[in-house]
Amino acid sequence: MNIKVVIRNLFKHPFLNLVKILGLSLALTGIIFISLFLKNELTYDRLNPKTYQIYRLTLTDPDFLGGKHFARIVNAGYLPEIKERLPEVEQYVRLMPVRGGLLKYKERFYNVNQGFECDSTFFEVFEVELISGNKKTVLENPASMVISKSYAETIFGESNPVGEVLTLPAGQYYGEAQNFTVAGIMKDFPSNSHFHPDFITTPVQHEFQYGWSWTYLLLSNGANPENVTREISDFLTERAQVEPEEFETKVYLQKLTDIHLYSNKLREIEANGNIRNIYVLAIAAFILLVIAISNYANLNLGMSGFNAKYLFINKILGSNKVAVVNFFLIEGLLILLATLFLTTLISIPTNTLIFKFYGLKLAQKNLAFILFVVTVFSILSLILGMLPVLKSILTAKKINTSVNFGRGRISRGLIVFQYAFSIALIISVIVISRQTSHALKNGLGARENNIVIFESVHASLQQKFEIFKEELLKYNSIQHVSAMMEPPGGEANDMFPFEMEGFDTEQNEDQFNRIGVFPCDYSFADLFNLQFLSGNNFTASNIDNEGSGEYIINEAAMKRLNYHDPDEIIGKTFKLNFMMSETTGIEIPRGKIIGVVKDFHLSSIKKKVEPLVLFKRDKLWLLNFAVAFQPGMRTAALTDIETVWTSMFPEYPLQYEDVNVMYQKVYKAELLQARLLSVFTIIALFICSMGLFGLALIITQNRVKEIGIRKVNGARVSEILAILNKDFLKWVILAFLIACPAGYFAMDKWLENFAYKTGLSWWIFILAGVIALGIALLTVSLQSWKAATRNPVEALRYE
Amino acid sequence: MIQLKNIDKYYDAKFQRTFVLKGINLEIEQSEFVSIMGPSGAGKSTLLNIIGFLDEPNEGEYLFLGKPANKLKEKQKVQYHRSHIGFIFQAFHLIEEMTVYENIETPLVYRGVKSKERKAMVAEMLDKFNIVAKKDLFPSQLSGGQQQLVGIARAIVGSPKLLLADEPTGNLHSEQGEMIMKLLKKLNDDGMTIVQVTHSEQNAQYGNRIVRLMDGYINEENTN
Known part of the structure; x- marks a missing residue:
């Protein structure tokens, strides 16, 4: 019988109860997937029983x-x-x-x-x-x-x-x-x-x-x-x-189990994860849990007034405390049941989507783990969600016949707390998105968005690069064709000894006599639109004679060579030496520095740009082809590329990738983080707003009489709105004051990952505050407006 | 049955004590029908709540069936609510989420009456008040008079010794009010002790004794 009454009672406030269920479901879904993801990240390379005895040997010198x-x-x-x-x-x-x-x-x-x-x-x-x-x-x-x-x-x-x-x-x-x-x-x-x-x-x-x-x-x-x-x-x-x-030489042994999260060396087998990501996500999951449960508890507390009459009548009919606890327990269980149902409905497509976009089968073989997470969440939400209500009801000395709430304080604290978290999340999302888009925009050739790369083409194709280039340039859809040692997003780690006019290697003993090198085709600078600070581009041939070699250096290299004015270093004699062993060497012609280009970001902007000398090679070290097409002619260009490729290399698979896509791989972890955080922020904001909406509903309902009286005494709608919204505004502003330093601290730490960063401008914080405030005002005003424009006669009749 | 000796009920504000009831002495015998009257704020409802264990006096002694009420434990109070005391209210206070039938049944559930007996007892009540046809309706679907009938049915279904009525006709028009009062009179004739709070002289006449309260004091008592 009790269940029937509880159900009818739930349906009496369908909207508020739906808010509860929706909030819990979204949070639970989020938490399930974060914990699955975390479990996946934290269990790397642990299948082997001997796993903790395996170490990777590395050296530095x-x-x-x-x-x-x-x-x-x-x-x-x-x-x-x-x-x-x-x-x-x-x-x-x-x-x-x-x-x-x-x-x-x-x-x-x-x-x-x-x-x-x-x-x-x-x-x-x-x-x-x-x-x-x-x-x-x-x-x-x-x-x-x-x-x-x-x-x-x-x-x-x-x-x-x-x-x-x-x-x-x-x-x-x-x-x-x-x-x-x-x-x-x-x-x-x-x-x-x-x-x-x-x-x-x-x-x-x-x-x-x-x-x-x-x-x-x-x-x-x-x-x-x-x-x-x-x-x-x-x-x-x-x-x-x-x-x-x-x-x-220094020797390092790194645990196999530490490689995925703690290793950030050059030339890893695959891009690794990052322990910072793990912390960020774990904190996000915890915040989500706290927001969802506090929101639930808050709504329960607010709605408990609706049950006051029911509880009073039951008391005089002879119910005891057990019956009261039962009533709320059944209500909690029913809400939970609906939550679990809805969570299942949301989770199944989410799981498919994650598999589709990230290739992660997160839910597979993890049923027991999921059940564990769900059980913990259920118990927490049931106990923590219902406890404040039960406490306030059971400890109330006298039962009240009138509907009465005096327990605003807890609710306000919880709201401030939820909003503080939300604002901090918004700040993080803005900063991380700005930084990732800054990173993506600054990748080599990423700004133009008209370049495709043939990564690590096979050696026999590298020999035919000149013909490939010639054939492609016959089409008017193609702008430039070039080739180079490392693809965009790759690492240029090779360093050769060098000689330069006026550079005394003896004096620079601490900086030993080598410099970073980057072999490329002569149209490299054109294709990637490098900016010349001084001098000229390569001449249009990849073969130079001894004495007329051409070198283009970047700004960092100029500084490395002890020059500050790009104009001065132009024309200096320069030579790279490359000896594979005592007998085999590859001769790179002596020549001059003919140009200085602005530093460009071949690798991730997490690292500082290294000194780099660009030099031309023919048929050697040009592992990656790059093709730039005329803006707006992408489709035509891709068809033309396919035509040339299939006629020249019929037996080789045609594979190319957009430069932007390649940089997206470089910043995979950050992009994933940005996307996950945005999703959480939206969920958190949604839960918060729904909670605030529910509370606004309850509070305005309780103030119906007051509003009526004020209106009868001549208050305007705008004044009523101001009265009602003022309280909520205060909470959000307080939340903002708490969130700003927290967000600043967290993001400052996060940005330490990058050598080149966008700043933490003041407007980010203001924007986050304004967004939170705007959403809060909008939700609350929906209620306040209804209450304020109501005919006071109607409101007062209910006494 | 009920003995109130020197009952005080007050609220402490910052600097002064406001008395709701002051030095109330009242005795009510079995099978009496007492009407408590007085202007607004005289303490009528508070007195009724104290008698019904919904409120506690600050001073004085209250004996219910010879036992001191202020020493009763929560559990015993619950027991009295289950088996000895029925309430009816001006605002009816039916449970909105329950049908007529379920409303009447609820106190029996709390008393632990078996399902079969419950059915018989509720059926008898429905029959007695002529509301069999309405048993599956919700309170909001009934007229005020009908709601109060259900309220009374619920209050007396467990045959309590004492029925407390807080302005039972206050929300009803005169014709319905008269019907309810006649019903109460009949219950009293059958032996039930009734205490009612009322504003209406006319309704007070249905009882056999009137207690008049004024600013927390018993002003006068007269017997019809």
Whole structure:
């Protein structure tokens, strides 16, 4: 019987109860997905039972590429020796990227997203389930390859790939084509792994010869990584045959489990996450929880007056406290039930959307976790949402016959608190959006929005760049065609020794004699619209003779070379030296500095722009093609590109990407953060406004008589509105005063991530305040207006 | 049945004490029909609330069925509400979310009467007041007189020893009021003790005793 009455009671105030349910549902949905996302981020690389014994080895050396900290190390041929020497090192594995991006099977090329040459010890370090093959023997032989299940399906479809031969086509990094035999199939790496190879393979020659590799050590159980670090350092010192104090290489071991969130080195296998994001999201989820529950409690408190009569009558009919508690408990449970139902309705499409846009199957295999989150939320909302009401009712000494609220104080506190959080969230959203759009706009070539990039094209295509360029320029839809070493958003890490007229390397001992370099095609500056501070662009040929070489430097390089006036450095003699080893060198012609360009942001604006020397190359190091089309002719240009590509390189897949899309990948974490935060802010604002709307409704209802009397005594509508809105205004202004310093502090911290930032201007805070105030006033005024324009006779008749 | 000795009820404002009731002495016997009269603010309703355990006196002694009321625990008060005392109000105070039937049934539920017996008892009430046809309607669908009939039915369905009525006809027009008063008279004839608060001399005449309150004092008592 009680349930029936509670339901009828709920339907008596359908709007207010809907507000409660909607607020709780939105918050719960948000919290479920944030916690799923956090769980995903925090469980990276944890599937392996030995996971906590695995460390990644990295080195830095001030004399090597400017002391930059790379995620991988070069020429680590000494690893077997380390394993012999140090008992704590149980096993090691090196992963060397397979360049070229293509594999050939039966006259067809297939794209490789990620593939490694590795030591045969791969499966001793990493725990991966094999669908076919034996872990102990599958990598025993040279050139044996284990491919992932999905990659096997792409190439071989249903048929069994074991024993088939895949060919790595001839290219720049491999003198000749290499054949690999498929020896096994492994399960795809889970999404929360820091790398996802399509295949791993042992090298064709038995051992690694030379090159960069990501290096992992499996330490024995209980080994102290600090000791191991020291021992490796000692080993390297000994090997280098120098005195320990002269040995400047630093050794680092990083836990496998720390790589995803704490590693921010150069040349990571994949873009990593960031622990700051985790904190931001966890705080957002907590805020959402607090806002939703306080809002719910507040509405309950406000609406408890509607039950005063019911409770009074029940009391005189002989109900006891248990019955009262039951009544509210049933009400709470019914609201919760509706909330859970609505949450399910919202969550299912949300999950699909997240999968569609981010490829994350968040809900999969996490039912128990979801149930846990839902249960905790339910218990919290039931207890915290109902407690204030029960407390106020049960502790009231005398039961009241008249409908009466004197409990404004709690509600006001909660409203101020909710709005403070909302305003802080708005501030964050504005700052983060401004910074990300600043970052995206400043990417190389991002402003023009007419550039597509062919990233890391295959070496044999690089040889035909000149013809490709020539063919494309025949179409009037194409503006410029160029090529360069690193794509927009990439890292230009290479540094060459240099000589310059008037630059005494002896005097600059601390700054060793190398500078960042960037090989490119002569139309690079035109295509990306670089701004010349002085001098001219390259002449229209990629081949120069000794003595007439051309170098363009950026502003940072000018300062590095001790010049302050760009006009003065023009015409100075300059030369880059590149020696691969004692015997093989590539001659870069001696020449002059012919131009100085403004610093441009090839990499993320989180990092400072490094000194960079642009120089021309023909058929070498031009790994990425760039095509700019005439503004407004995108469709025509893309068709023309396809025509040229398919006629020139019919067997290669046509793949290109917009520059903007590439920068979006660079700032993936920030963009995701901005988007999530905007969603939360909208949800939080919605919940707050709904709560405020409900409270305004309740409060104006309680003041109906007062308003009536004021009107009878001659108050104008505007005056009534002012009276009603004044209170709410005070709360929002108080919230604003609390939110500003909090928002300033949080965002100042966040912006520390960036080397180039937009400031925290005062108008951001004002704007956030005005938005919050505007929404609050609008919601409240809807109610106040209705109350103020009501005929006072009607209002007063109800006494 | 009811003995009030030197009952004081006051509110303390900042510097002064406002008395609502002052030195009330009143005795009500079983089967009496007492009307409490007096101008607005004389303390009639407060007195009724004290008798019905909805309010407590600040001073004085209240004996209900010979037991001191100020020593009663919350639980016992609930028990009295369940089995000894029925209330009717000027504003009817029916539960809006319940049908006529459910309204009458509620006190029986609290008393723990079994479902079958409840049905019989409610049916008897509906029959007695001639509102069988209205049993599934909600209070808002009834006229004032009909609502008050339901109110009375609810108050007496558990056959309480004492019926307290706070201006039972105040919101009704005279014809309906007269019907309600006749009904109360009949209940009293059947042996129920009734205390009513009223403004109307005419209605007060239905009782057998009138207590007149003035500014918290009992001004005079007369018996019809």
